[in-house]
Amino acid sequence: MLFKKLFLAIALVFSCSFVGQASFAINYLSPSEFYIAGVQPGMYASAVLQSFGEPTKRYVGDNIPTRGGPMLKHTNKEIWFYKGLGLVMTDVFDYPTNYGHRVMLVLVTDRSATTAAGLAVGDSIDQMVKLYGNPLYASSSWGNKEVVESFGPKSFIYDHYYTYRINTNSTTEWNDWKNINVYTYEGYISAICLYTGF
Secondary structure, three states: HHHHHHHHHHHHHHHHHOOOOOOOOOOOOOHHHHEOOOOOOOOEEEHHHHHHOOOOOEOOOOOOOOOOOEEEEEEEEEEEEEEEEEEEEEEEEOOOEEEEEEEEEEOOOOOOOOOOOOOOOEEEHHHHHHHHHHOOEEOOOOOOOEEEEEOOOOEEOEEEEEEEEEOOOOOOHHHEEEEEEEEEEEOEEEEEEEEOOO
16 A cells, blocks of 8 residues: 555656656647658658659668567668658568558658647657646656757757657558657757657
């Protein structure tokens, strides 16, 4: 009983203290927020090409991040770049189903694109909380002052990141949750990432 009370007290203190003392409740975001520049994880490659045309650059090589459970397989990985917008494209396979060549992850590292609510790289953490409320999860950079995250041939720097969860009733096994990670450095947003998976 004592441990239960202690755990509840710690949880209450933690939930009330992070993200700049803001008084917003942790919440799920609308599905309309799971887009950047009209693109969302799960879109077929053909739909992206139809909407945006050929990417300004295609990258095949190291440092292509993916998400998903241990049974989810990614093949033919590449990143399509449209200015500061990067789309991780993979063939998504979850035995016995092949879901085809799709967007697995969307990352923006400059102000060329925003979220549906208008959050952009360069905005402050306070602006993030004003638009979205408290995140589901907040993390420091694992004891390091800063982390340089590679994204194909590019990189960005962060010292904290915040995760928001999209409200979804999806039952498709490989995208049964949808998240937005907001990476920040010295109080300002350095990258925004949309991804899906287990």
